Amino acid sequence: MNKPDHHAADHLQAIDTERLFPKDRSTHAPRILLLYGSLRKTSYSRLMTEEAARVLRALGAETRSFDPTGLPQPDTEDAEHPKVAELRDLVTWSEGMVWCSPERHGSMTGIFKSQIDWIPLAMGSVRPTQGKTLALMQVCGGSQSFNTVNQMRLLGRWMRCLTIPNQSSVPKAFQQFDAEGRMMPSSFYDRMVDVMEELVKFTMLTRDIGPYLVDRYSERKETGEALMARVNSTA
Numbered sequence: 001m002n003k004p005d006h007h008a009a010d011h012l013q014a015i016d017t018e019r020l021f022p023k024d025r026s027t028h029a030p031r032i033l034l035l036y037g038s039l040r041k042t043s044y045s046r047l048m049t050e051e052a053a054r055v056l057r058a059l060g061a062e063t064r065s066f067d068p069t070g071l072p073q074p075d076t077e078d079a080e081h082p083k084v085a086e087l088r089d090l091v092t093w094s095e096g097m098v099w100c101s102p103e104r105h106g107s108m109t110g111i112f113k114s115q116i117d118w119i120p121l122a123m124g125s126v127r128p129t130q131g132k133t134l135a136l137m138q139v140c141g142g143s144q145s146f147n148t149v150n151q152m153r154l155l156g157r158w159m160r161c162l163t164i165p166n167q168s169s170v171p172k173a174f175q176q177f178d179a180e181g182r183m184m185p186s187s188f189y190d191r192m193v194d195v196m197e198e199l200v201k202f203t204m205l206t207r208d209i210g211p212y213l214v215d216r217y218s219e220r221k222e223t224g225e226a227l228m229a230r231v232n233s234t235a
Contacts, residue, residue, distance in 0.1 A: 032062070033094035034098040044173035047183070053065060056098075064093070096199055097161070099156075101138055162202065
């Protein structure tokens with residue numbers, strides 16, 4: 001490997017194709033967590049995630065959903081609160097996630113954002129969201145909008161998730177579900193299925209190499225410099 005003429009070269013690494021294309025692959029069902037953003041009795045974001053979960057299970061995934069009822073506002077309780085602990089355990093368990101929020105005042109709901117705010121970038125040496133796949137959906141009360149999925153895409157990047165390209169936005173969601181809460185056939189249903197299918201594929205492709213995909217030169221450099229400083233301080 002030809003190294004550039006500066007000290008950064010000490011922390012550069014050639015791409016490890018064995019880690020990038022491992023021969024041994026996980027065979028268990030992809031583990032997908034679904035989050036929604038409304039506590040209404042008839043919550044279309046919840047109904048949307050329930051429909052998505054049915055599709056995911058049909059595709060061979062294992063699904064779990066988090067009910068945000070009783071989740072405290074961030075900074076009002078500590079991480080030992082039962083609902084906070086439940087959410088963090090589910091995120092740690094998952095290999096991929098589905099986020100679905102209603103659009104309210106042109107953005108995601110506070111209920112949805114509170115869930116993300118309770119998920120730390122790091123818990124000790126574990127980064128619970130880094131390298132995990134993410135699919136985004138929103139439900140609209142009126143005409144179709146993409147404000148919320150676009151916002152959540154920014155959030156997903158901040159949480160260091162591998163956010164898939166496809167996404168779903170359902171306008172006039174109250175017209176898309178029947179009396180039993182099932183999503184009716186439509187192009188919006190078909191798009192949701194497309195998104196779930198893509199999520200499962202991306203999850204199966206990346207779950208074994210997630211840590212390597214997000215391994216960063218800058219962090220290796222910082223770790224190396226910190227180690228050298230400790231060595232020098234004890235010399």
